[in-house]
Amino acid sequence: MRLLLFCVFLSCVPFCSSADRNDRPIIGVLAQDIRSPKPNQSSYIAASYVKFLESAGARVVPVMIDQTPEEYKRLFNSINGILYPGGAANITSSGYERSARIFYELAIEANKKGDYFPIWGTCLGFEQLAYLTSGKPILSRTNTTAVALHLDFTKEANSSKMFAEFPAELMQDLASEPLTENSHKWSVTTSTLNATEELRTFYKVLSTNTDGQVEFVSTMEAYDYPIYGTQWHPEKNAFEWTKPYIPHSPSAVRITFYMAQFFVNEARKNMHTFESEEEESKALIYNYSPVYTGRESSFEQKYFF
Numbered sequence: 142m143r144l145l146l147f148c149v150f151l152s153c154v155p156f157c158s159s160a161d162r163n164d165r166p167i168i169g170v171l172a173q174d175i176r177s178p179k180p181n182q183s184s185y186i187a188a189s190y191v192k193f194l195e196s197a198g199a200r201v202v203p204v205m206i207d208q209t210p211e212e213y214k215r216l217f218n219s220i221n222g223i224l225y226p227g228g229a230a231n232i233t234s235s236g237y238e239r240s241a242r243i244f245y246e247l248a249i250e251a252n253k254k255g256d257y258f259p260i261w262g263t264c265l266g267f268e269q270l271a272y273l274t275s276g277k278p279i280l281s282r283t284n285t286t287a288v289a290l291h292l293d294f295t296k297e298a299n300s301s302k303m304f305a306e307f308p309a310e311l312m313q314d315l316a317s318e319p320l321t322e323n324s325h326k327w328s329v330t331t332s333t334l335n336a337t338e339e340l341r342t343f344y345k346v347l348s349t350n351t352d353g354q355v356e357f358v359s360t361m362e363a364y365d366y367p368i369y370g371t372q373w374h375p376e377k378n379a380f381e382w383t384k385p386y387i388p389h390s391p392s393a394v395r396i397t398f399y400m401a402q403f404f405v406n407e408a409r410k411n412m413h414t415f416e417s418e419e420e421e422s423k424a425l426i427y428n429y430s431p432v433y434t435g436r437e438s439s440f441e442q443k444y445f446f
Contacts, residue, residue: 167199167200169222169244171206172204173185183446193400194401194405202424206235206240222258225263232272245273259407265325275337287384289387320388321388322388359372430444431444
């Protein structure tokens with residue numbers, strides 16, 4: 142009888158079928174312009190973003206700048222999400238901005254039709270998302286170029302998708318210890334977001350921070366789309382070592398992997414595929430080799446294109 146009841150119970154439990162989950166997610170990482178290009182080196186991707194995604198079970202495709210809209214649309218239909226990384230590109234006029242805009246618009250259109258396509262923005266990528274959503278320059282200078290901070294969570298964080306799977310003790314560590322690396326001189330202030338209808342109605346603010354004078358938005362997620370942004374750098378805790386203010390404690394490293402796991406799991410909900418295995422293989426970042434740049438850059442390694 143107990144066995145029968147147990148079997149009936151199992152038949153009522155909702156399981157996530159592998160048919161509804163992509164266990165081979167491929168995520169694009171947007172490249173950006175090099176200020177002083179060299180032969181065969183006009184754009185780059187920091188390797189820490191690639192490691193960040195790979196650590197949670199994704200493969201990576203570099204999204205090259207200055208491709209045609211048709212090429213981007215074809216790639217969009219082949220990958221399962223995209224990450225806009227940090228850096229120093231112009232968010233109003235650059236190859237980074239043009240590429241990000243095309244993928245943002247394609248993602249909005251796709252998600253409206255039920256085609257789940259996630260976007261993540263880190264630091265510069267966070268600022269790029271804010272610009273694309275608002276349609277206007279809304280950044281303010283803050284004194285946050287080299288500092289680790291704790292997160293001041295809003296009440297919205299408790300109902301967020303991003304932090305839903307975080308252990309309670311790790312959330313407490315995030316709220317009380319300086320575990321998030323910040324290296325940005327521009328921010329979206331809380332007052333600006335609240336005064337900008339396009340941002341206020343699109344994004345749920347999950348955390349804020351302050352530079353001692355100005356409060357700014359540090360973590361956000363869209364209300365109606367799988368679009369996420371952190372003004373801080375979750376990937377650096379585990380994979381970057383050049384700066385003394387990057388946290389490397391056990392809790393800091395766990396944050397890297399919980400963030401990566403969350404976004405990769407979002408990409409698992411997308412079922413886009415390349416047209417052939419050969420096309421997929423040619424697109425993967427495995428075709429390129431990272432270069433050690435830690436002596437002259439804030440990034441330990443970079444991929445150059």
